[in-house]
Amino acid sequence: MPEPGLSPLQSSLPAAAGHSDPGWILGGPSGLGTTSLSLAPRPETPEPPAPEAPVEGRPIPGLYFHPVPEPDPVRVDEVSRRIKSWALDEVQLYPDDWEGEFDGFSVGRYMVACHPDAPSIEHLMVATRLMVAENAVDDCYCEDHGGSPIGLGGRLLLAHTALDPLHTTGEYQPAWAESLRADAPRRAYRSAMDYFVRQSTPSQADRFRHDMARLHLGYLAEAAWSETDHVPEVWEYLAMRQFNNFRPCPTITDTVGGYELPADLHARPAMQRVLALAGNATTIVNDLYSYTKELASPGKHLNLPVVIAEREGVSDKEGYLKAVEVHNDLMRDFEAAAADLAAACPVPTVLRFLRGVAVWVDGNHYWHQTNTYRYSLPDFW
Numbered sequence: 001m002p003e004p005g006l007s008p009l010q011s012s013l014p015a016a017a018g019h020s021d022p023g024w025i026l027g028g029p030s031g032l033g034t035t036s037l038s039l040a041p042r043p044e045t046p047e048p049p050a051p052e053a054p055v056e057g058r059p060i061p062g063l064y065f066h067p068v069p070e071p072d073p074v075r076v077d078e079v080s081r082r083i084k085s086w087a088l089d090e091v092q093l094y095p096d097d098w099e100g101e102f103d104g105f106s107v108g109r110y111m112v113a114c115h116p117d118a119p120s121i122e123h124l125m126v127a128t129r130l131m132v133a134e135n136a137v138d139d140c141y142c143e144d145h146g147g148s149p150i151g152l153g154g155r156l157l158l159a160h161t162a163l164d165p166l167h168t169t170g171e172y173q174p175a176w177a178e179s180l181r182a183d184a185p186r187r188a189y190r191s192a193m194d195y196f197v198r199q200s201t202p203s204q205a206d207r208f209r210h211d212m213a214r215l216h217l218g219y220l221a222e223a224a225w226s227e228t229d230h231v232p233e234v235w236e237y238l239a240m241r242q243f244n245n246f247r248p249c250p251t252i253t254d255t256v257g258g259y260e261l262p263a264d265l266h267a268r269p270a271m272q273r274v275l276a277l278a279g280n281a282t283t284i285v286n287d288l289y290s291y292t293k294e295l296a297s298p299g300k301h302l303n304l305p306v307v308i309a310e311r312e313g314v315s316d317k318e319g320y321l322k323a324v325e326v327h328n329d330l331m332r333d334f335e336a337a338a339a340d341l342a343a344a345c346p347v348p349t350v351l352r353f354l355r356g357v358a359v360w361v362d363g364n365h366y367w368h369q370t371n372t373y374r375y376s377l378p379d380f381w
């Protein structure tokens, strides 16, 4: 049984590692931005914010989450400065009139909150470039910035070759290489992947390619359903959203942290379950915080509250509140699975990786809650 006030993950990780303080992260981080790696109990319900440090945005009532310390402002400023320069000067990502939206996305704050153990700004930049590139593909190919389900498969496959290169004959190779400069999503994928490959081991890069193939498969299922106005069953929606999912972000936590979870430990079924549950919880957080934004977008945008309301014949509010419960169950299952794995396999890299994934989950919630430029809550309470 977990100790009172601790989640299963919190109470079993230190015991499994045989440590009672943060030193269980062997060879782990110190210095700037590492405070949230502490194993001090994390309250289930957020503390009211200190008056001198107000946190913007309201958490969803009844949502199970862990508050995080404010991300280090020095790191946030530096990552924000560098990512803008990369976007504008290295990959020509967006036209001038998208600047407000780029700034409002606050990707520097997002990545510093999710990776407090990054040993340097350059490690943080690896995650930040990929996050921007992934959103560019989603926006420009699938959603609000010119995206469409029509022809998406072809576009995604060609963009995927920026991550997983084409190997072909001398005659055709140059045309492929040239294609990687043809649009902003491909320029962003190619450049972000180049930096990632330089920072990672071959097996970490291969892990990432696999997670991105999963993501693209999820985009395709969502697009296919939207082309025929099909509303899936709730479980079918959850299956699609397990692929159209944040998973490629927490699974690079070791590269960003400057260490490697060995491939055979990553491949274990118990680790795969932890990663799927973590990805699913983080992605349903997006469905909940982006609900009003998606209601206001043209056409029907599927998210968990919408699918529950339609498929289970309940009101919008009941659908939303049930989606909160689904999220909470996923979070608790994630924490229980991570605690079980930590107890069964108390290898230092496994423990540090599990902690990194948990911190990413918390940072992701923090970013959604506080991104009032992008998200607002429905009027259900």
Ligand SMILES: CC(C)=CCC/C(C)=C(\C)COP(=O)(O)OP(=O)(O)O
Binding pocket: 131, 134, 135, 138, 215, 244, 245, 246, 247, 248, 249, 283, 286, 287, 290
């Ligand atoms: C960063 C990354 C791997 C994103 C992949 C998929 C994605 C864009 C999400 C999981 C976010 O969902 P959504 O497309 O609904 O985003 P917004 O609600 O528009 O913020």
Ligand SMILES: [Mg+2]
Binding pocket: 286, 287, 290, 291, 294, 303
């Ligand atoms: Mg959304």
